[in-house]
Amino acid sequence: MASKDLAMGMTFLTQTVTGILANVVLLFHYFSLCFTGYRLRPTDLIAEHLTIANTVIMLSKGVSQTVQAFGVKYFSQITRCTVLLYVYRVARGVSVSTTCLLSVFQTVKISPMSSRWKQLKAKLPKHIGLSVFLCWSLNMLVNCIFPFYSINKYSSKNTTKIKYFRYCSSGFPDKITEALYAAFVLFPEVSCSGIMIWSSSSMIFILHRHKQQVQHIRRTNVSHKSSPESRATQSVLVLVCSFVCFYTLSSCFYASVVNFSIPSWWLxxxxxxxxxxxxxxSPFVLMSCNSTASRLWFKFSGFVRRR
Known part of the structure; x- marks a missing residue:
């Protein structure tokens, strides 16, 4: 194995193991709350399903690319290019939509009662469960078309152009079908990204206005600690900013990959x-405003180091 392949494999391995463990620890925290009879808040419910989606992404995409980076051909062509990619696409879509839902909910939650969100502020928490269910259902339905366009390298009939992605290949009957499929897949992610940018801007504006309103109170108060609601909002802002940055980079690199019939190794x-x-x-960002989950992670990481 070449040194560059070994270095990339170790990078994938570190990222995958850390990501899986962090998401599992956070999931354990949420499940333990459910088993103890604690009623999850709407933000906890959204974050729980976001964590489930991220865990599925790490198990499908992370493990697969780590194994392949070390040159181990464990998965068959059909498994790699249909089942795992379908699972990854569904989980990615749920991760996008639940992050968007979390940012919108937090924006409505911190908005003043005198705002135009007054009625929605009272109704939205009741529909969080249905919204999360729709996130999973719609993404499973939308991505059903994906496996049909993941074909074997040697089955090049009825396709105008075959694109090779090292471990998989894909093709489309014509340019129009390819363009429609790309738009069909990218439109929900682009729309959610736009909504998240808007909601983040709204949260920043609301927090800034609230800070100005209570500034005279803080001057006379000895404690300058921010409220739990403010810390939770800042955590959501960091989460959304991380999402926008990483997924924008991911989309740019993906667009670069599909422009080449045989993309380069580094790309x-x-x-x-x-x-x-x-x-x-994302699990570390969610833990930052959850002291119980943070302590659980530190205990777990300390146990692993001792072992």
Whole structure:
């Protein structure tokens, strides 16, 4: 194995193991709350499903690309290019939509009662469960078309152009079908990204205005600690900013990959690495405003180091 392949394999391995463990620890925290009879808040419910989606991404995409980076051909062509990619696409879509839902919910939650969100502020928490269910259902339905366009390298009939992605190949009957499929897949992600940018801007504006309103109170108060709601909002802002940065980079690299019939080694691996950055980073952002989950992670990491 070449040194560059070994280095890339170790990078994938570190990212995958860290991401899986962090998401599993966070999931254990949420499940333990459910088993103890604690009623999850709407933000906890959204974050729980976001963590589930990110765990699935790391298990499907992360493990697959790590194994392949070391040159181990464990998965068959059909498994790699249909089943795992379908699971990854569904989980990625749920991760995008739940992050968008979390940012919108937090924006409505911190908005003042005198705002135009007054009625939505009272109704939205009741529909969070249905919204999360729709996120999973719609993404499973939308991505059903994906496996049909993942074909074997040697089955090049009825396709105008075959694109080879090192371990998989894909083709489309014509340019129009290819363009429609790309738009069909990218439109939800682009729309959610736009909504998240808007909601983030709204949260920043609301927090800034609130800070100005209570500035005279803080001057006379000894404690300058921010409220739990403010810390949670800042955590959501960091999460959304991380999402926008990583997924924008991922989309740019993916667009570069599909422009080449045979993409280069570094382009394929960099694109694969960036595509799993957000699922690996997001649990740490969610833990930052959850002291119980943070303590659980530190205890677990300390146990691993002792072992």
């Amino acid at each position: 394929l691996n960099t694109s694969a690495l960036i595509s799993t950055c957000f699922p690996a980073v």
